[in-house]
Amino acid sequence: xxxxxxxxxRAFLASLAAAGAAAVLRPPRAAAYPGxxxxxxxxxxxxxxxxxxxxxxxxxxxxxxxxxxxxxVAARNSCADVMRAFFAEGGRLxxxxxxxxxxxxxxxxxxAKLGHPRELFxxxxxxxxxxxxGPEQIAQSQKLWGITRFDLxxxxxxxxxxxxxxxxxxxxxxxxxxxxxxxxxxxxxxxxIEAVMRAQPIDFVQVTYNVLxxxxxxxxxxxxxxxxxxxICNRPFRRGELIRRxxxxxxxxxxxxxxxxxxxxxxxxxxxxxxxxxxxxxATSRVDHVRENVGASYGxxxxxxxxxxxxxxxxxx
Amino acid sequence: xxxxxxxxxYDFLLFTPHTYYRLFELYNAAIWPAQVPAxxxxxxxxxxxxxxxxxxPRLIAGVLAACWLFVGIxxxxxxxxxxxxxxxxxxxxxxxxxxxxxxxxxxxxxxxGLADPAARAGMGVFLFALVVEPLVGPLFGRGWRQVExxxxxxxxxxxxxxxxxLLASARRRWVLMIVPTLWxxxxxxxxxxxxxxxxxxxxxxxxxxxxxxxxxxxxAARRRPAGQGEARAV
Numbered sequence: 001x002x003x004x005x006x007x008x009x010r011a012f013l014a015s016l017a018a019a020g021a022a023a024v025l026r027p028p029r030a031a032a033y034p035g036x037x038x039x040x041x042x043x044x045x046x047x048x049x050x051x052x053x054x055x056x057x058x059x060x061x062x063x064x065x066x067x068x069x070x071x072x073v074a075a076r077n078s079c080a081d082v083m084r085a086f087f088a089e090g091g092r093l094x095x096x097x098x099x100x101x102x103x104x105x106x107x108x109x110x111x112a113k114l115g116h117p118r119e120l121f122x123x124x125x126x127x128x129x130x131x132x133x134g135p136e137q138i139a140q141s142q143k144l145w146g147i148t149r150f151d152l153x154x155x156x157x158x159x160x161x162x163x164x165x166x167x168x169x170x171x172x173x174x175x176x177x178x179x180x181x182x183x184x185x186x187x188x189x190x191x192x193i194e195a196v197m198r199a200q201p202i203d204f205v206q207v208t209y210n211v212l213x214x215x216x217x218x219x220x221x222x223x224x225x226x227x228x229x230x231x232i233c234n235r236p237f238r239r240g241e242l243i244r245r246x247x248x249x250x251x252x253x254x255x256x257x258x259x260x261x262x263x264x265x266x267x268x269x270x271x272x273x274x275x276x277x278x279x280x281x282x283a284t285s286r287v288d289h290v291r292e293n294v295g296a297s298y299g300x301x302x303x304x305x306x307x308x309x310x311x312x313x314x315x316x317x
Numbered sequence: 318x319x320x321x322x323x324x325x326x327y328d329f330l331l332f333t334p335h336t337y338y339r340l341f342e343l344y345n346a347a348i349w350p351a352q353v354p355a356x357x358x359x360x361x362x363x364x365x366x367x368x369x370x371x372x373x374p375r376l377i378a379g380v381l382a383a384c385w386l387f388v389g390i391x392x393x394x395x396x397x398x399x400x401x402x403x404x405x406x407x408x409x410x411x412x413x414x415x416x417x418x419x420x421x422x423x424x425x426x427x428x429x430g431l432a433d434p435a436a437r438a439g440m441g442v443f444l445f446a447l448v449v450e451p452l453v454g455p456l457f458g459r460g461w462r463q464v465e466x467x468x469x470x471x472x473x474x475x476x477x478x479x480x481x482x483l484l485a486s487a488r489r490r491w492v493l494m495i496v497p498t499l500w501x502x503x504x505x506x507x508x509x510x511x512x513x514x515x516x517x518x519x520x521x522x523x524x525x526x527x528x529x530x531x532x533x534x535x536x537a538a539r540r541r542p543a544g545q546g547e548a549r550a551v
Contacts, residue, residue, distance in 0.1 A: 068332045070399030072339055101331045101400045186328070239327075285333065 044090035044297045047278050049179065050228035051203040056121060058272040058297040060093030061086045061290065062234065062283035068101035069285075078285060080110035085287045087117045089294035095206075095232065095281045096145075097125040097156050098137055104144035112146055122147055123204075123232070125183060127156035131163020138167075152204055154181035158192055165200055179203035185234050187215050197223050209233040209277065210242060211270045211314045221276040230278035233271050237282060242267055245317050252313065254306060259299025264289075268296035270310045273303075330510040332400045337511060338454070341463040341470065344396050348469060351391075355384065355468030359447045359477065363440060366429040366484045374429050374485075378422035381478055384468040386415035392471060407503070411471070414478075414496040421493065427485045433536070435529040439483025442526055446477030453515050472519050475500045479526035483533070494530065498523045 046055035061083070069075035083094070096103045104124065111120065124141050126134045142148060153168050155161045161182060171177040181204030184193050190207075197205055197220070205224055207216045213235065224231045237243050246263040260266045264282075271280045282293045302310060345352065358380050365373045389411030397404035421427045450473045451464045467473040475497035482490045501523035508516035 065331065065333055068400050069336050070340065070396070072336070072343060075336065075339065099331075099402075101402065186325070285335075 042298055044294075045272075045299075045301075046297075047230075047272075049203060049230045049278060051179070051230070056230075056279050057090055057092050057294070058277075058279050059091060059268060059294050060095060060121075060123070060232070060279045060281040061091055061293075062281035063094065063096040063103040063107060064100055064234075064283050065239070066283040066285040067096070067103040067106045069106055070102050075285075076106050076109050077113075079106050080113045081287050082285060082290045083107070083110040084114055086290050086294060087114065087119055089291055090297065091290075091294045092119050093121040093123055093152075093232075093279055093281065095123040095234075096141075097127055098141055099125070099127045099156060104141055108144045108146040116146070121151045123152040123154065123181075124150050125154045125156035126164045126168070127159055129160055131160045131167065134160070134164045134167045138171075150177055152179040152181055153177055154183045154204060154206055156183055158182060158184060158189055158196070161192075161196060165196075165202070169201075179230075181205060181230075181232070183207070183232075183234070187213060190215065190220060194219060194223060197227055197229055202229060204230045204232055204278070206232040206234055208235045209271055209274070209280075210236050210238060211267055211311050212238065212242065214311065217274070221274060225276045231276050233277055233280040236268055236271050236280040237264065242314070246314065249317050254302075254309070257300065258302050258306065260296070262292055264292055265296045266310060267314070268293060269301055270307055272296065273301040273307060326506055327510050329403075330507070331402075334511040334513065336400060337507075338459055338463045340396055340400065341465060342460065344392060345462055345464065345469075347396075348391055351387075352466050352469055355387075355466055356447075358384070359467045362481060363443055363447075366443075366481050367432075367440070368430060370428075370430060374427045375422045375425060377429060377481065378418045378427055381481065382415045382418035382422060384474050385411050385418060385478070388469060388471050388474050389415060392469070407471075407500070410496050410500065414493070417493055417496075421489065426489050427493075429481075429484050429486075431484050431486055431533070433533065435533045435536075436484045438529050439480045439526070442480030442483065442522060443477050444480075445522070446473040446480060450476065450518065453518065457514050471500060472504050475504075476519060476522045476526075479523055483526060483529055486537075488534075491530070494527065498527055 044057045046057050048055050067079050069079060086094070094107060096107055098104065111117070122145060124138075124145065126138055126141075128134060128137045138150075138153065142150065153171070155164045155168070165180065165182070168177060168180040172180055180202050182193065182196050182200075182202055183206035184190070185206075185208045187208055193205060193207065196202065205220070207220055209216050209221075209231075210233070216231075221231060223229075243264060246267070249263070251260075251263060251266070255261070255263075255266050258266070258269055260269060268280055268282065271277060282289075284290050284293065362377055362380060365377055389408045393404045393408035393411055397407065447467045451466050454463055454465060455461055465472055467477045478497045479494060479501075482493055501519035505516055505518075505520035508519075
């Protein structure tokens with residue numbers, strides 16, 4: 001969640017303006033990255049969901065905090081604008097949860113306003129301590145989104161996971177759901193997550209992974225590759241903390257080598273360049289930020305050596 | 318949420334500071350002109366509480382009950398609950414406080430008119446809630462439309478109630494201090510999680526009020542002759 005203007009953001013916006021000018025003066029490929037998807041000569045980068053082969057763009061859209069705006073019509077319209085920009089840039093996966101206040105309802109408002117884009121990959125969660133009440137909560141979530149079927153439903157933070165997984169697998173079997181997953185965050189209950197990954201035929205696992213929170217590199221990401229489970233990464237900016245950490249720091253020279261015009265893009269490319277990761281889900285309430293975020297789905301990615309270098313440099317800041 | 322203990326305070330912050338303060342802006346616009354009678358009632362309560370006696374304590378408790386009920390329904394249940402699922406529980410807590418105040422009003426369980434140093438400090442706490450706290454937001458750069466007022470917004474209502482209760486005698490006032498004190502802790506935690514610079518005001522106000530009430534009680538106990546229990550409402 002990124003709320004504040006930063007020097008790097010101003011640099012990013014300036015580079016966007018420069019990109020626009022360069023597009024007039026030079027061939028598109030020579031323009032500074034990133035540009036809108038429509039103007040980009042390259043397709044958005046995707047990664048396949050191992051269980052199906054279906055491809056998803058590397059950057060999705062989270063809704064934690066930023067989309068919980070209640071009945072504020074102006075704020076709802078701003079969220080719809082963010083969603084419009086997200087789809088226009090090539091994004092697909094939007095993630096939410098019943099835990100996120102009015103976020104589901106606001107997503108539903110935006111989807112209705114945008115005419116329910118066909119590109120949407122809907123990812124939500126079930127979050128209730130009673131397994132028996134799971135189906136009721138899922139039905140309510142579908143109603144709030146204004147859709148008849150979710151693409152992905154995840155058991156939120158392993159709450160009553162055994163009962164909910166039973167429900168979700170039954171829904172998938174009945175064709176009422178496409179993918180099943182589980183989530184955790186902040187590095188919690190990784191041993192339990194591992195146990196579920198080993199024992200259950202889940203399609204997705206959602207964990208916290210960013211340039212400073214790398215615990216999942218040890219066991220969960222390798223296990224996901226082994227078990228052919230797609231990984232969604234939450235808290236890519238630690239709810240804005242990482243953005244504030246790099247604020248004022250000069251954008252390193254290697255950023256240009258991986259087609260990044262800002263620190264947030266470097267931070268996102270660190271995550272999505274891991275081969276086990278399917279996508280990251282930064283949340284934002286700003287159109288310029290969502291464009292910047294999805295921009296990390298384009299261009300060259302850091303190799304392992306550069307990834308280590310990025311992590312080391314951010315740790316020092 | 319069976320693993321609630323694994324969460325940190327920050328994890329419970331479901332909204333952005335912008336959304337939180339915008340909620341007050343929209344709330345103030347929606348309830349206008351309810352702020353006017355609320356301020357008038359606040360201004361009237363203090364001299365009444367200083368004077369005490371007769372039917373005034375019942376009137377004061379009744380007015381406070383109305384304020385708590387209004388905030389519980391109009392703010393917590395109708396507005397705050399749209400961005401915070403826990404606000405439903407806050408609404409119930411405010412309803413309970415309103416019921417307790419109403420009960421005190423009906424049963425004449427409170428009397429006012431204390432004039433010891435702690436009571437004078439209580440007047441200061443109440444005046445702070447009524448006059449100073451609404452200025453805190455604008456002082457920290459928030460808009461006037463987001464102002465939080467006694468009688469219609471939870472924080473000044475809770476702090477103001479604690480201040481008024483310092484002018485009241487009777488052991489049962491402790492029961493009335495529970496919900497306002499808890500609310501001050503909850504709102505302080507929320508503001509702290511939002512990194513609001515004024516997060517310390519509600520909890521510090523509540524701590525001051527509780528400490529002063531404790532001092533009043535111990536002073537009263539020392540003054541009583543041995544073997545004599547605390548008198549019913551003075």
